[in-house]
Amino acid sequence: MTEPFASIRKEFPFLLRQIDGHPIIYLDNAATSPKLQCVIDAVTGVYRNYTSNVHRGVHTLADEVTEAYEDARREIASFINASPSEIVFTRNSTEGINLVASGLGLRPDDEVVLTPAEHNSNYLPWNSRAKTVAVGMAEDGLPLYDEVEKFISPHTKLLTLAHVSNTTGIIAPVERWVEAAHRRGLPVLIDAAQSVSHVPLDVRALDCDYLVFSGHKILGPSGIGVLYGKRERLAALPLYQTGGGMVRYTAEDRFEVQDVPQRFEAGTPNIEGAIGLGAAVGWLRHLGMDKVMAHSKALGRHLVEGLCSIPGARVLACSAPLERRIGLATFSLDAPGFSPESIARLLCDRYQILVSGGYHCAHVLHDRLGLEGTVRISAHVFTTHEEIDRTLAALREIVG
Ligand SMILES: Cc1ncc(COP(=O)(O)O)c(C=O)c1O
Structure with a gap:
């Protein structure tokens, strides 16, 4: 071999x-x-070289670390063929899914179509807000992906599935799900937590509305993840968390929020995590x-x-x-x-x-x-x- x-x-x-x-x-x-090693170097380099926050300071080191943080966003965007403004840094895949699930205004009678092979992180955020409708399954645990159309109803609000199941290891025909959803004007969220390390990802070609992954599964740091969303989809989501960094201006009676993606990055982000993830992704792209x-x-x-x-x-x-x-x-x-x-x-x-x-x-x-x-x-x-x-x-x- x-x-x-x-x-x-x-x-x-x-x-x-x-x-x-x-x-x-x-x-x-x-x-x-x-x-x-290049991820470890990137992370320790942040600790060694930049004691500074991103998007806040007015000195050279603040400029440098902000540039490095945004470079990582650009590297990750290009890795999945997205635009940098469509990349939100999260803690992990789970947080990205929760961010979307909490923003769709789901009601208990709404339905989310998925597969029975989903990870709890792509099951519970939906199941706790709406009805989850899982497609069927063969005797060996392979979801019957091609039957998705049968499970879409007038109550369906979103389709979601793991691009690669963490249990079966099978690459799902996500294109088919996107096509079925878009024919009815429904969005699709792809859980790329497993696929991102093994399969080239192109969100434009996939035409998915949202996609999530975690840094720690793709040779990068823990505590950092990515939510990709089409620009108009992200802009339509309500605020997830509020605080410093996601506002342009706050008065006692009003505040003015930043554009996406910053509007979803309240508080000091995982700067070293993002920069480390940028290094991991750059390494894989090179390979x-x-x-x-x-x-x-x-x-x-x-x-x-x-x-x-x-x-x-x-x-x-x-x-x-x-x-x-x-x-x-x-x-x-x-x-x-x-x-x-x-x-x-x-x-x-x-x-x-x-x-x-x-x-x-x-x-x-x-x-x-x-x-x-x-x-x-x-x-x-x-x-x-x-x-x-x-x-x-x-x-x-x-x-x-
Ligand atoms: C397919 C899939 N989705 C979601 C997750 C959740 O990832 P995280 O715990 O990094 O949020 C995992 C983790 O194993 C996974 O394999």
Whole structure:
């Protein structure tokens, strides 16, 4: 197997971590990803060089840090083919979804169409305000994406779905959802928390109305995320939070708000997070997202073919074409005594292989499948085929 990105591993200091004196194999990237050295440098550079706020100070360092913060916004905008004014910095994907959900004036009888495979962060913000209507699901957990039209009603206010499910690893046909929604004048929110690291994103081509992702899953810092919104969609949303930074002027009886995106960035933002995320995104852009996706798909194919050959393993969404899968697969084992948590623990304790075991915040999907959790193996750009082989060999040894 070719290892197209083996040489980049040295750019991740975390990959030198050991457990019990042994090197680790990190395959829990869907939970969170290691940080690049250039991200660590960008973040520490902010602490070292700029003790200053953005958009507020009147001195050289304030100018410099504001420029760096806005450069990061420009870099991120260009990464997803948006305009910088359409990029709102949030804390994470969850906050971006809540910002939109809280601004749409949803009522209990309104409906939001989604899939049963959504992460809780793209389920609860809707479910707590309106009715969620999930499309059907195949026996292996693959959402029946193509049936979306059947679930749109006169009560529907929005369609939303994960571009890549954090549980199945399948790339959803989001274009089809956007088309179905726009035919009826409805907006679509894409949860790109998982896809952003594996699939090239072009919000203009997708024509989605909103899109969210988190810095920590794309080799960047925690505590920073992005909400993309078409300019007119963002401008139509009511204020989310109020405070410093989002107003031009405040008098005792009135205040004048900034334009988007600043109007949604009340208070001192996560300056170092935004600048660190800009560095991560710039690094990936340089590497080339088409190549990143090809590697991710090759890892996904390798992983699923290997898992399917393990006796008793039930791989979620295995009916989906392999070319629609990123380097992520989730499975359960029909073998007594092997809970998902115990398998994850064994992989760590015996083999220093780090994966997830549990519900992956996709309770609805697991509930529908009658599963008390699954094991998730999730790769990133630095993952090698050799690591996948070693993980499969460890699993074979565990099941005997
Ligand atoms: C598909 C998906 N959506 C949303 C989220 C929430 O991301 P965050 O916790 O960074 O807000 C996750 C996190 O795992 C995810 O995988």
